[in-house]
Amino acid sequence: MSTLSISDTYKVLEMTLRPIAYWYSQDNVEEVAINNPGGIWLRLRGKHAHPWHYYEDPKLTREYLNDIMYIIANTYDLNYDPVGGIPVVFAALPGGHRFSGIAGRNVMYDNDDLTGGVAMAIRVYREDLGISMEQFGLVQGGRLRQINKLKDVEDPDDPYERLILSIRRGDHILISGATATGKTTFLNNMIKLLDEHKRILTIEDTRELIITQPNRVHIVMPRTEAANTFTYKNVIDLAVRFTPDCIIGGEISTTNAGALWELMGSGHDNCFATIHAENPDAAYKAFIGRIMHTYPAMDRDKLYKEMKEKLRVVQINRDGNIRAITEIT
Numbered sequence: 001m002s003t004l005s006i007s008d009t010y011k012v013l014e015m016t017l018r019p020i021a022y023w024y025s026q027d028n029v030e031e032v033a034i035n036n037p038g039g040i041w042l043r044l045r046g047k048h049a050h051p052w053h054y055y056e057d058p059k060l061t062r063e064y065l066n067d068i069m070y071i072i073a074n075t076y077d078l079n080y081d082p083v084g085g086i087p088v089v090f091a092a093l094p095g096g097h098r099f100s101g102i103a104g105r106n107v108m109y110d111n112d113d114l115t116g117g118v119a120m121a122i123r124v125y126r127e128d129l130g131i132s133m134e135q136f137g138l139v140q141g142g143r144l145r146q147i148n149k150l151k152d153v154e155d156p157d158d159p160y161e162r163l164i165l166s167i168r169r170g171d172h173i174l175i176s177g178a179t180a181t182g183k184t185t186f187l188n189n190m191i192k193l194l195d196e197h198k199r200i201l202t203i204e205d206t207r208e209l210i211i212t213q214p215n216r217v218h219i220v221m222p223r224t225e226a227a228n229t230f231t232y233k234n235v236i237d238l239a240v241r242f243t244p245d246c247i248i249g250g251e252i253s254t255t256n257a258g259a260l261w262e263l264m265g266s267g268h269d270n271c272f273a274t275i276h277a278e279n280p281d282a283a284y285k286a287f288i289g290r291i292m293h294t295y296p297a298m299d300r301d302k303l304y305k306e307m308k309e310k311l312r313v314v315q316i317n318r319d320g321n322i323r324a325i326t327e328i329t
Helices: 006-016 018-024 062-075 159-168 183-191 232-241 257-264 280-294 300-310
Strands: 029-034 039-044 052-056 088-092 098-104 117-123 172-177 200-204 216-220 246-251 269-276 311-319 322-328
Touching: 006 018, 006 062, 018 029, 018 039, 062 088, 062 098, 062 117, 088 232, 098 232, 159 172, 159 322, 172 183, 172 280, 183 246, 183 269, 183 311, 200 232, 216 232, 232 257, 246 257, 257 269, 257 280, 269 280, 280 300, 280 311, 300 311
Parallel strands: 172 269, 172 311, 200 216, 200 246, 246 269
Antiparallel strands: 029 039, 029 117, 039 052, 088 098, 098 117, 311 322
């Protein structure tokens, strides 16, 4: 029985990629993202008010997308098994384009994905983008450009306005409270305030977050039923390759604390999560305690200082059936 040569294998891959390559081969496309079957998001180069644009494509069926995952993995001899092994694939496609994908029960676009979904992103490579240093705002004798002017705005005294400003400028926010104080409910209300054009990645142990923004990917990491060898280290690798504008976590635990803290320092705006604590100071210390289960050598005092500088806490308390925000740091 004859086997395919390496060159023939690449030809099969290129032929299989044609429906997606139609999109990422266009001159003004920087990145493509597929969050669920039937459509594709394009991140366009240039001065667009909103860089992500959605297009329907019936050729991008679930079967086709799952085939893509297996064919890329087989082409590069990658260890890919969405059922009992690693459900992610990272590879350089023909032309140097960077591919990242995940399939199986660790990704669920909606609650109908009972057997799992599929999501992928391709970062387009071009030898010459025609972008000069001046276009980065770097010119001799000039000042460096401030991208987010809200970073220089002082926090208002009004707690409501302080929270709204914090969300708009991309601050990281931790919602703290005891059991049944409504932390997740409040988090879902905060998510509604995010720009509808944002690309959002959620990381939960079970699907509880309600995301109305259409450009979204949901990663699920069950605490009790580990179906495969997908870990939070893999989640970090996947998150940075999926280019989210916001990362929304569920409840902080000893399992996910280190990964969520690392993602908060990876340049993304609006990392949100919840934690069980009775006041903001206890919330910081609880977060640190959970991080140190994974990274025991970290400096606790340094971590506490960094956390207070870049992580806002919204404290919720309850008295009987009365729930209230009692503090916003």
